């Protein structure tokens with residue numbers, strides 16, 4: 001896929017924690033045949049492997065609901081987008097989250113023959129996102145994502161895909177969720193206006209069902 005001018009198209013999924021960015025970015029990236037780069041997943045993988053930067057990111061920032069510092073994040077993203085699978089375009093999920101991460105993309109994409117195509121901004125009332133997070137369970141092995149009410153696993157507590165025991169993410173506990181929502185408002189929400197001013201933003205009401213939201217995103221082109 002290209003952005004209409006021969007350059008690979010890049011899509012950003014932006015929105016508060018728990019709104020469904022990961023769920024929709026995964027569907028969208030498969031439909032478009034583009035790599036899905038979820039910075040939260042990359043950090044959790046590094047933490048699980050026990051690398052020093054991964055452990056530091058989890059213990060010092062993620063488990064407290066804070067953002068990982070830009071310096072660490074930009075190094076990770078820079079290495080990831082240098083891989084060949086990004087030549088045709090990218091679906092970012094949870095990146096950028098700060099003004100300086102957005103500035104980084106402005107330089108890094110054209111340098112790699114890529115072009116920011118559209119920003120899918122998913123929004124829903126706070127009670128909806130809190131409910132989604134409090135009942136989310138994830139597979140630490142294959143990353144499958146469940147919801148105790150909407151998408152429960154066939155066997156309680158066990159991943160349908162790979163049989164691993166599901167976990168409740170440390171940062172999905174209520175106190176940390178509240179902090180993540182605050183951090184989103186303080187650090188990330190301003191990006192909505194930034195991309196709106198550039199006519200790149202497409203607003204999606206993410207309070208409905210997965211299929212309804214998917215169709216709204218698809219209609220954005």
Ligand code: AP5
Nearest residue numbers: 017018019020021022023039040068094132136147209210
């Ligand atoms: P990250 O993993 O990116 O967390 P997040 O942005 O807070 O997003 P979530 O993964 O919590 O939610 P989501 O919107 O993807 O929703 P999901 O599809 O899972 O980041 C975690 C941490 O890493 C950050 O706090 C930060 O510390 C660090 N980090 C990451 N990126 C960073 C960056 N760029 N800079 C600095 N630090 C960074 O859905 C949620 C639940 O709802 C699931 O159970 C799902 O099954 C269910 N669901 C989804 N859609 C629907 C629907 N339509 N109806 C009903 N249920 C639904």
